[in-house]
Amino acid sequence: MSRGWLLWLLVGLVVLDLAFLALPTLVVLIASFTPGTIIAFPPEGLSLRWYAALLDRPDFLRALWRSLLVGLVCTALAVPIGTLAALALARFRLRGGTALQVYLLLPFTIPLVVSGIGLMLVFGQLGWLGRVWPVGVAACVINLPFMIWAVAAAVNHLDPDLENAAQSLGAPPTHAFVTVTLPAVMPGIVTGALVMFILAVNEFLVSLMLVDARTVTLPVLVYNAIRSIITPDLAAVSAVYVGLALVAILLLDRLVGLDIFLRSRKS
Amino acid sequence: MSRSPGLRVLDALEGVRATLWPRPLAPLTPWAFLVPALLLTGLLVAALVPLADASLRQLDRATFRLDESWSLANYAAVLARPVYGVMALRTLGGALIVTAVTLLLAFPYAWLMVRTARPALRRLLLISLFLPFFIGQVVRAYGWLVVLGQQGLANSLLAALGLPPLTILYTFPGVLVGLVQYMLPFAVLMLAPALTAVPEEVELASAGLGATPLRTLWRVVLPLARPGLVAAGVVVFTLTLTDFAMPEIMGGGTNDFIASAVYDAFFQLGDPGLGGAIAILMTAVGSLAVGAVLALFGLGTLGYVEERR
Amino acid sequence: MALALSRRAVLATGTAMALAPWPRSVLAQDKPAELIVRAWGGVWVESLENGVSRPFTERTGIPVRHDLTEDNEIRPKIWAAVDQGRAPPIHVNWDTSTNATKSALRGVTEDLGDLANLADMLPAARPAGFDGVPLINMYSYVYVLAYRDEAFPDGPPDSWQIMLDPRFKGRVALYDDGIGFHPSAQIAGGGKFEDIPDNMEPAWEFIRKLKAQNPLLGEDPDFTSWFQNGEIDVACTILSNARAAKQSGIAVSWTVPKEGAKVDTDGMWIPKGLPENELFWAKEYVNFAMSQEAQQAWTSGLGLPGLRPGLTPPEDLVGDPAYPSSPEDFARLISVPTRILVEHESDWFQKFNEIMQG
Numbered sequence: 001m002s003r004g005w006l007l008w009l010l011v012g013l014v015v016l017d018l019a020f021l022a023l024p025t026l027v028v029l030i031a032s033f034t035p036g037t038i039i040a041f042p043p044e045g046l047s048l049r050w051y052a053a054l055l056d057r058p059d060f061l062r063a064l065w066r067s068l069l070v071g072l073v074c075t076a077l078a079v080p081i082g083t084l085a086a087l088a089l090a091r092f093r094l095r096g097g098t099a100l101q102v103y104l105l106l107p108f109t110i111p112l113v114v115s116g117i118g119l120m121l122v123f124g125q126l127g128w129l130g131r132v133w134p135v136g137v138a139a140c141v142i143n144l145p146f147m148i149w150a151v152a153a154a155v156n157h158l159d160p161d162l163e164n165a166a167q168s169l170g171a172p173p174t175h176a177f178v179t180v181t182l183p184a185v186m187p188g189i190v191t192g193a194l195v196m197f198i199l200a201v202n203e204f205l206v207s208l209m210l211v212d213a214r215t216v217t218l219p220v221l222v223y224n225a226i227r228s229i230i231t232p233d234l235a236a237v238s239a240v241y242v243g244l245a246l247v248a249i250l251l252l253d254r255l256v257g258l259d260i261f262l263r264s265r266k267s
Numbered sequence: 268m269s270r271s272p273g274l275r276v277l278d279a280l281e282g283v284r285a286t287l288w289p290r291p292l293a294p295l296t297p298w299a300f301l302v303p304a305l306l307l308t309g310l311l312v313a314a315l316v317p318l319a320d321a322s323l324r325q326l327d328r329a330t331f332r333l334d335e336s337w338s339l340a341n342y343a344a345v346l347a348r349p350v351y352g353v354m355a356l357r358t359l360g361g362a363l364i365v366t367a368v369t370l371l372l373a374f375p376y377a378w379l380m381v382r383t384a385r386p387a388l389r390r391l392l393l394i395s396l397f398l399p400f401f402i403g404q405v406v407r408a409y410g411w412l413v414v415l416g417q418q419g420l421a422n423s424l425l426a427a428l429g430l431p432p433l434t435i436l437y438t439f440p441g442v443l444v445g446l447v448q449y450m451l452p453f454a455v456l457m458l459a460p461a462l463t464a465v466p467e468e469v470e471l472a473s474a475g476l477g478a479t480p481l482r483t484l485w486r487v488v489l490p491l492a493r494p495g496l497v498a499a500g501v502v503v504f505t506l507t508l509t510d511f512a513m514p515e516i517m518g519g520g521t522n523d524f525i526a527s528a529v530y531d532a533f534f535q536l537g538d539p540g541l542g543g544a545i546a547i548l549m550t551a552v553g554s555l556a557v558g559a560v561l562a563l564f565g566l567g568t569l570g571y572v573e574e575r576r
Numbered sequence: 577m578a579l580a581l582s583r584r585a586v587l588a589t590g591t592a593m594a595l596a597p598w599p600r601s602v603l604a605q606d607k608p609a610e611l612i613v614r615a616w617g618g619v620w621v622e623s624l625e626n627g628v629s630r631p632f633t634e635r636t637g638i639p640v641r642h643d644l645t646e647d648n649e650i651r652p653k654i655w656a657a658v659d660q661g662r663a664p665p666i667h668v669n670w671d672t673s674t675n676a677t678k679s680a681l682r683g684v685t686e687d688l689g690d691l692a693n694l695a696d697m698l699p700a701a702r703p704a705g706f707d708g709v710p711l712i713n714m715y716s717y718v719y720v721l722a723y724r725d726e727a728f729p730d731g732p733p734d735s736w737q738i739m740l741d742p743r744f745k746g747r748v749a750l751y752d753d754g755i756g757f758h759p760s761a762q763i764a765g766g767g768k769f770e771d772i773p774d775n776m777e778p779a780w781e782f783i784r785k786l787k788a789q790n791p792l793l794g795e796d797p798d799f800t801s802w803f804q805n806g807e808i809d810v811a812c813t814i815l816s817n818a819r820a821a822k823q824s825g826i827a828v829s830w831t832v833p834k835e836g837a838k839v840d841t842d843g844m845w846i847p848k849g850l851p852e853n854e855l856f857w858a859k860e861y862v863n864f865a866m867s868q869e870a871q872q873a874w875t876s877g878l879g880l881p882g883l884r885p886g887l888t889p890p891e892d893l894v895g896d897p898a899y900p901s902s903p904e905d906f907a908r909l910i911s912v913p914t915r916i917l918v919e920h921e922s923d924w925f926q927k928f929n930e931i932m933q934g
Binding site: 006007009010013014016017018020021022023024025027028031077080081082084085087088089091092094098099100101102103104105106107108109110111112113114115117118119121122137140141142144145146148149150153154172173174175178179187188191194195198201202204205219222223226234235237238241242244245246249253258259 | 372399413
């Protein structure tokens, strides 16, 4: 029997996925070139008016910079913390496994509105508010399961025998960890780091509670702006985001190869 | 014997480790690995404490402060209002549908991405996956408004084809469309590593033994990909269960999920007691659901590795 | 003639103030690097910028930054800051009188009784029921019945009942908590104003019927984009939003139906916990917002009657019942005392949600 219909179903679903994923992004990108004052599709012409308007908004640029900082703080925390936790969970039989999982999934089961208000109270007590880096800490807290899961998934590639072999050959634990374990889970680390960075750079609901006018991040600025008046400069902001993403992805592809998301380098 | 600089760094690290974490402590190593994550998540638990406390106090509308004394009045108020039950059920139903549809859509995407022999196709699939990620949920929702609105792209196309317009925006299905699109990349990213772990040879062997592709999929690939499916399912389910922005924007205000009830209590009504009570109940239900799923289907990608070998 | 005179008077006052805005001793106070004023976006922040903030900066040299965080969302932030003894995130809160009163009752607002321009304002500028002046009401506004011209070729609708017309199924919009609509619904549903808040059943019955019409619920900007994209035909929104939409070329008009429409006020207040010099300049800002010049420019931009006597109405709103200026105008409208709103409005929000989300 030919693989015919199942293959076509597969291809059909993937094409649907691609269109589905791209549609709102494309619409927003194209709308950003509208010459009018409203987000119109199709635009009644092409203009860079709203991009020029962005350059006139130093607050947008400063907010973008803060968002990048938030992304960096979040990723810098998430990579070591998430990787260690994932290794612990995936390599060792721990007592109370399910309870531990449920605890570590609290960031997903607590609504973000609640995390935002609660963290505002905690950070306020700690005297952390009014600065940008705590927003990065918050972004890391609420998305940490992504980092843990990405690395844990990559442990699939890790052959425990290899680690054991390294150790039985006399390699000290740290050597085995750095030369065997880390390279094996690297795809998970890269995936997790990228996801954490993206989510932190886009976080608005929790950040809304943690920033003020002097520390406002770009997504919060966009969120507040969208709820005031919807103008195409917001589409232009999104286009800038997509542009940055494209650069980052191409850079990553050039440096380590995008395949790293799927398999470890040695295989 | 001279050693390379890299090795000397490793030796130094090993020295630090040996001093700080001597052999007798080795059995505790996994817990040491976990402590930072437990502490970080502990910030959220600390964040819940004042809200749990608030949930036990009633708002006094003469001073707009919470009562000094504790009571269960807020919980009673939540349970006494059928609207919260309606919203909770809508959320739960929505989360189940979104999870099922997202997994169905994500699986072929992840499979093709992992299995294709063409690097160009894999690259296209990866980039298409990551790019929409960079447009946050709010702006993406507004993109949907342009596509699905009364005079939007979809209806212009339908009109050009002589078909009646579609009313999907500001309805419950409209919210689900937005959510599935938002969740799709997460699900693919959770599934892909699990599928990578399914050796291609197994699929080929199954086909070689005369199994139909459907049978191979059902009896070989899906069971082997189960950890990834559980992981993706749990992520999509919990994120949908607590989502706020998509139902708010794409639901037109009458299709709110339960997170909106929390938002409304805290911000619209200015009642942190009521908000805290809904929040605590929501977290408890969400955690119980996750615990049940993990107990039923195993720990997904997160479990102890040997389980799956 | 009277109009022209008062306009000239306005200009004259403005010039005088520009020359000698504040006594020397005032300017000697340490100036903060900036003042942060919370505002609503769109036409709201534009009017504030043009009418109050920019002239203020020109006089004092202090830049004003507008924080567009929602009024409801900034409130818990300010309350938490005051509770924890931190400096609040903003200097001046431009707020609904109802929300401002809640903050005042909680005791997180500074007293504004010593502001010089307060004496020139109408009595309604002072909140009732307080010993001091924890907030100042600045202008009135009406929740009008806005409609798309195309949908009403035979002239404006004369009753809120039009929202129940089957041809507007799925094409009616309200605020997502029903704010501004509950009292109108009470009258339109056959109830009495005197029964607010004790018996609101007529309002809820009307809103239940409206729920069957599949209304859209949103916030200020949603109404504009919905009208723009042809999603809705009728809405209950604040005059300023409808007027801004009309001014930007959308074919929208508004009316005060025969049942009346809710009239309310917005105000300004200053949160406790500011450093002394910042508090001083925040007060100067609020004081300036009450000046003849600022009131005229700010409220004209909004298309709303300021609570200062002698203001000139914008030309397009002269005689419009949605721009009340005389006691007779106000008599046509539905004015619920702030104290009742403070105590009961959140129950109305809940009831409204219950109907709409059910």
